[in-house]
Amino acid sequence: FFFLQERLRQVLVLLMLLHGSDSFYVPGVAPINFHHNDPVEIKAVKLTSSRTQLPYEYYSLPFCQPTKITYKAENLGEVLRGDRIVNTPFQVSMNVEKKCEVLCNLPNIPVTLTVEQSKLMAERIREDYYVHLIADNLPVATRLEFYSNREEEEKKKEKDVQFEHGYRLGFMDGNKFYLHNHLSFILYYHREDVEENQEPTYRVVRFEVIPQSIKLEDLKADEKSMCTLPEATGSAPQEIDPSKENQLLFTYSVRWEESNIKWASRWDTYLTMSDVQIHWFSIINSVVVVFFLSGILSMIIIRTLRKDIANYNKEDDIEDTMEESGWKLVHGDVFRPPQYPMILSSLLGSGIQLFCMILIVIFVAMLGMLSPSSRGALMTTACFLFMFMGVFGGFFAGRLYRTLKGHRWKKGAFCTATLYPGVVFGICFVLNCFIWGKHSSGAVPFPTMVALLCMWFGISLPLVYLGYYFGFRKQPYDNPVRTNQIPRQIPEQRWYMNKFVGILMAGILPFGAMFIELFFIFSAIWENQFYYLFGFLFLVFVILVVSCSQISIVMVYFQLCAEDYRWWWRTFLVSGGSAFYVLIYAIFYFVNKLDIVEFIPSLLYFGYTTLMVLSFWLLTGTIGFYAAYMFVRKIYAAVKID
Numbered sequence: 001f002f003f004l005q006e007r008l009r010q011v012l013v014l015l016m017l018l019h020g021s022d023s024f025y026v027p028g029v030a031p032i033n034f035h036h037n038d039p040v041e042i043k044a045v046k047l048t049s050s051r052t053q054l055p056y057e058y059y060s061l062p063f064c065q066p067t068k069i070t071y072k073a074e075n076l077g078e079v080l081r082g083d084r085i086v087n088t089p090f091q092v093s094m095n096v097e098k099k100c101e102v103l104c105n106l107p108n109i110p111v112t113l114t115v116e117q118s119k120l121m122a123e124r125i126r127e128d129y130y131v132h133l134i135a136d137n138l139p140v141a142t143r144l145e146f147y148s149n150r151e152e153e154e155k156k157k158e159k160d161v162q163f164e165h166g167y168r169l170g171f172m173d174g175n176k177f178y179l180h181n182h183l184s185f186i187l188y189y190h191r192e193d194v195e196e197n198q199e200p201t202y203r204v205v206r207f208e209v210i211p212q213s214i215k216l217e218d219l220k221a222d223e224k225s226m227c228t229l230p231e232a233t234g235s236a237p238q239e240i241d242p243s244k245e246n247q248l249l250f251t252y253s254v255r256w257e258e259s260n261i262k263w264a265s266r267w268d269t270y271l272t273m274s275d276v277q278i279h280w281f282s283i284i285n286s287v288v289v290v291f292f293l294s295g296i297l298s299m300i301i302i303r304t305l306r307k308d309i310a311n312y313n314k315e316d317d318i319e320d321t322m323e324e325s326g327w328k329l330v331h332g333d334v335f336r337p338p339q340y341p342m343i344l345s346s347l348l349g350s351g352i353q354l355f356c357m358i359l360i361v362i363f364v365a366m367l368g369m370l371s372p373s374s375r376g377a378l379m380t381t382a383c384f385l386f387m388f389m390g391v392f393g394g395f396f397a398g399r400l401y402r403t404l405k406g407h408r409w410k411k412g413a414f415c416t417a418t419l420y421p422g423v424v425f426g427i428c429f430v431l432n433c434f435i436w437g438k439h440s441s442g443a444v445p446f447p448t449m450v451a452l453l454c455m456w457f458g459i460s461l462p463l464v465y466l467g468y469y470f471g472f473r474k475q476p477y478d479n480p481v482r483t484n485q486i487p488r489q490i491p492e493q494r495w496y497m498n499k500f501v502g503i504l505m506a507g508i509l510p511f512g513a514m515f516i517e518l519f520f521i522f523s524a525i526w527e528n529q530f531y532y533l534f535g536f537l538f539l540v541f542v543i544l545v546v547s548c549s550q551i552s553i554v555m556v557y558f559q560l561c562a563e564d565y566r567w568w569w570r571t572f573l574v575s576g577g578s579a580f581y582v583l584i585y586a587i588f589y590f591v592n593k594l595d596i597v598e599f600i601p602s603l604l605y606f607g608y609t610t611l612m613v614l615s616f617w618l619l620t621g622t623i624g625f626y627a628a629y630m631f632v633r634k635i636y637a638a639v640k641i642d
Helices: 002-018 076-081 115-126 152-157 276-312 315-323 341-366 377-388 390-403 409-437 446-473 499-526 534-561 568-575 578-592 599-638
Strands: 042-048 098-102 111-113 130-135 141-146 160-165 170-173 176-179 182-191 202-212 246-248 251-258
Touching (some): 076 377, 076 446, 111 115, 115 170, 115 176, 130 160, 130 202, 276 499, 276 534, 276 599, 341 534, 341 599, 377 390, 390 409, 390 446, 409 446, 409 599, 499 534, 499 578, 568 599, 578 599
Parallel strands (some): 141 202, 182 251
Antiparallel strands (some): 042 130, 098 251, 111 246, 182 202
C-alpha cells in the first residue's frame, strides 16, 4: 500500500512539472522591455463581487476618465467572462516615482458626485465590489499580511503573506460608506542583462496596490496637480453619503522596487495557493482509494465471470443450466433496441463531443498553453473545440443509431447537433436576459450571440452531419448473439434494482474521487480565483473515467444477473449518478461558502450549476455507457449459445 502511495507521489511530481503553467510560456507571448521613463500603461478590466456574481465595466462608476476612452479588442473568452479592458488616466513611467498626484484633469478642483452617483457608489461598496486593473498584462493584487498559528517567538519574526486579486472599492463602518480614493501603486521590475554600452532595460514582474481612503480636506492639492498625503494617524477617511452630493479627490502615488523575480515566473505570486499541501494529500488519498476499490471490483467481477462462463460452457450439465438463473438466460434479448434510440444516440453523441473537448482542453492546459496570462484563452479554446469535435460526436451517434436499427439518419443528425447545444443556448439566453436587465458587463452582447449562433449552425451542425453520415454508413457494431422475435418476460425486481437506488449507489465512487478538485474549480468560478492546477485536473479526469467505467460494468452485470435486459437507457442514467452528487455539493457550497442573498445572483448560480450538472451527467453517462456496451458484447461472445 505504501509502495503504491510512493509511486503515485512520483507520478504526481511528474505531472506537476509537466503542467508548470506559471513558469513556461507559449511562443508568441513575448515579454515587453521598458527603458527608463517609458510609459507603462495601466488599464482597467472590470469590477467584480462574489456576492452578486455580476461583473461591471470600470466606467459604470464615476471614476476619472481619460480624454479618449479606448476599449481593447477582445477574444470570445474575455467577452463571455465579462472583461471590458479599457484605458485609464493613470500616468505611470518606468522607474519614475510619484509621491502623490491628483488624477482628474483639473488640478485642486474636487470631483463632485451627484446624489445618483453617490447612491450607486455606496451600493457597490455595500455589495463588496473589487476593482481589477492591469499593468503590462499583470493583474493588480492587494497584499494581505497576517500571523499564522505559529509559536509565540516565531510570530514576531514571520508574517504570512497572501494576495487578494484586485482591490476593494471601499469599506463600511457601521452604516457609513467609505471610498478608497487614493491608490498607492507598488510596481516591481526586473533589470535585464544588457551589454555594457547599452541603456538598461526593465520588465514589470509584479503589480501591487495599497488602497486608502483620505478625506478631501486632508489631501492638500496645488495647481500643479500635486498633493501631499497626511500622516497616517491623523487622517480621516473619505465618506460617501448616498443622500447628498459628495466632493472628493481621486489621487495616486507610484513606487518602483527592484525584484529578482524573473519575467517567466512573474505569475507565481498570483497562483500561490495557501493549501497546496492539503491538495496533495487529498489527491493522493483519493487516487489510492479509487485504485484500491477498482482493483477489488475488477478482481471480483473477473473471478465471478470466469466461474459463470465456465459453468455456462459445460455441455454435460445442460439440465442444471436450464434451471439456473443468470445473465446467460437473457441472451436472446440483451441486444434488443431500446425505446427512443434516436434520442439515446444523440445524447451519447453530445457526450462524446464533450469528452473529446474536455480531454484536449485539460491536456493542452496541463502543458501550460492556456495559462491565466492569456486572458479568456481557455474559454475560447473550449468553445471552438466543442464545435470541431462535432464530427466525432456525429460519427459515434450515427454508428450507434444504425446498430439500434434506426433508419432516419438525417433527423438523427439534426437531433444530435441541436438537442444538448439547444438546451445550453436556451438556459444561457434566459440568464443573459436577466444580466442585461442589470446592465452588467457579464451580459453577452447581441453581436457575440449572433456569432455563436453562426458558429453553431455554420461549423458544428455541418460537421455533425458529416460525422453522422460516415458513422451511419459504417458497418454497425457487431453483436455476438441474435435477438429473439418475442421479448422475454422480466421477473419482478428487488427494491435495490430500482433506477434511483442505482443512481445513488453508482455516483458515490466517481464523486468521491473528484470532490476535492470540485472545491477548487467552484472557488475559481464563483470567487474570482485563478485556477491553474491542470496537472491535478488531468489526473482526476483519468480517475473519473476509470471509476465511471467500473461502476457502470458492475451495475450492468447485476442488472443482467437479475434477468432485466433493458440496460441501454438505465446504464446511461445510472453512470451519470455522480452528477446528482455534484448538484448536492453545489447547493452545499451555495449555502455555506457564498454570501449571495439577492434573487438574480442566486438565479445565475443555479442556472449555471444546472448547465454544469447536465454536462457532467452527459460526460459520465457516455463513459459508463460505452464501458458497459463493450463489457456486454465481450461476455456474450465468451459463452457458447445453442
